[in-house]
Amino acid sequence: IGVPAPPVGQLIIAAMKHLGYERGLAPCGTCPDEPGKFMDEFSNLGPTIVSELADGAISQYTVTPEMFGIRAARYEEIAAAPTREGNARIGAQTIAGKRPGAYEDLLAINAAACLYVMDACDDWADGTKKARAAIQSGAALATLERLIDFQNADPKAGRAQLHALL
Secondary structure (H helix, E strand, O other): OOOOOHHHHHHHHHHHHHOOOOEEEEEEEEOOOOOOOEEOOOOOOOOEEEEEEEOOEEEEEEEOHHHHOOOOOOHHHHOOOOOHHHHHHHHHHHHOOOOOOHHHHHHHHHHHHHHHHOOOOOOHHHHHHHHHHHHHHOHHHHHHHHHHHHHOOOHHHHHHHHHHHO
């Protein structure tokens, strides 16, 4: 669960532990170019402060883009589009492997964190490689399409909307 500021991570993880969660991450990404501004996800711009619940213990540590096997990006490389549709297009194209570079890195490191929590990778860099392989092979897009099929009253229309963004 991404958090908007570093102190919130410990609170979220403590609440997760209290609620019976066995494992969890609460990342808060930083942006060295924008001091005092944070991302509620793992950051490919700079260090990410991570609160973690594992084996009943709560810890906090910092990870860097380099630990994921990527270079640190610049804010301009992942800045939001001016419209919701523009942001949806960026997201869809990134999942479809049509936005290599900083957007794909951002998606891959956050997917790597999911793999890490599931014990499905050896380390952050391995998780990033696996996530990138899913993006580049089309498996990530196929998974999104299955999700659309499952949750939409009209899956055909949902897929059409997705593919219009690609």
